[in-house]
């Protein structure tokens with residue numbers, strides 16, 4: 001690996017002048033007391049001349065906050081956009097830069113390492129984040145290369161002034177190839193190391209590529225299509241709550257389109273769904289179509305005997321409880337929604353206001369010991385278990401780099417315990433839906449099989465496929481269902497339907 005020759009490359013360990021986090025300075029902060037984006041908090045706001053245009057400055061700040069403070073991009077970015085007064089195309093550009101850079105970080109880091117001739121981890125963090133942002137613009141946007149380079153060098157001038165020459169040289173080297181040519185140079189051969197190849201080509205950690213490939217039966221071509229989909233901007237779906245609004249009418253109202261599969265889904269063209277009247281007044285909520293389908297499948301499954309007591313054992317923040325609560329209202333049933341985290345239990349209360357839902361702030365594993373969660377009591381039980389979230393990576397751009405294989409053992413233990421509790425909560429003949437937004441087989445098939453084997457009473461698998469819309473393609477051989485972004489346009493939700501005997 002060689003880097004460009006550059007006499008002005010900072011020496012290893014050089015801390016650029018003026019960069020003094022230990023004094024409380026933050027990259028981009030105005031040392032005279034101004035805010036991050038040029039305002040002066042000590043006096044009346046006056047126009048400031050930022051070194052970099054605001055969308056790039058905001059994207060940089062969001063990326064830096066994710067890496068420096070372990071922030072979540074989907075939480076910090078909207079606040080930063082508001083603070084900077086960005087909207088419309090500028091906000092969309094800042095969002096694209098932030099999310100795109102975070103998603104592609106693995107591949108961008110390999111390219112920066114090669115172009116710099118030094119491991120990206122040894123570059124000062126503010127300069128490193130600026131280079132990632134610059135590399136993303138060069139390789140994945142229509143920003144002209146010279147503009148991407150000069151704006152990034154301007155950014156480095158404010159966040160790591162000693163490194164402008166270095167940044168300029170690295171970025172120029174990156175412009176020497178397009179994204180495909182960089183992958184051809186740096187990725188291992190597809191034939192000898194397919195996982196390593198896909199990992200570098202589509203910017204996912206190898207262990208995640210391996211787990212997707214396993215869940216897709218070893219089909220590397222399909223795995224590649226999934227990884228590509230994970231790098232796209234995810235669609236926004238609304239759930240038109242049954243009994244409260246018709247989805248076609250809702251689609252008209254919001255300028256969207258009825259969904260392809262869920263009878264409640266409306267696809268939004270863009271914008272801020274939180275601002276919609278239908279969401280504010282509780283006729284609809286934001287929810288991936290796959291989440292709607294798995295919750296609806298539980299409600300749709302045939303059941304002998306009473307059908308008035310429904311339970312959601314992992315309810316926060318309340319998306320599936322919102323749909324199940326609305327369905328319960330149309331069928332004279334009542335939903336008990338359990339959530340262990342207090343603030344999330346409050347979110348469930350907000351999400352189910354006006355619906356026949358009782359929210360319990362308690363541990364779902366307390367079935368049998370909590371008098372409000374008696375054993376053998378419920379007709380339909382949902383356990384939407386805490387999981388790695390590998391099926392929703394397109395919605396959380398930094399998540400793929402944060403998750404580790406070591407997250408699996410504690411999560412799968414909890415999943416087994418919650419599913420066992422759900423089976424105990426169901427009455428004989430009652431139905432349990434086990435759901436994850438992860439396709440990792442350890443969280444799906446292994447968890448379900450183990451819990452069913454060890455729960456202490458007989459359990460049957462119910463074929464879940466007929467509970468999904470007729471004609472829905474790509475549902476596999478059953479009895480469980482795995483949805484996929486690249487097949488169905490949904491998050492990768494897993495569903496197993498069990499009947500307690």
Ligand SMILES: C[S@@+](CC[C@H](N)C(=O)[O-])C[C@H]1O[C@@H](n2cnc3c(N)ncnc32)[C@H](O)[C@@H]1O
Nearest residue numbers: 314315316317318319320339340363364384386
């Ligand atoms: C995947 S989320 C559920 C999403 C929810 N069903 C929805 O559609 O909005 C899992 C939830 O389970 C909660 N949880 C984790 N451990 C729990 C436990 N022992 N008992 C009850 N809830 C638990 C988490 O706090 C989290 O809110």
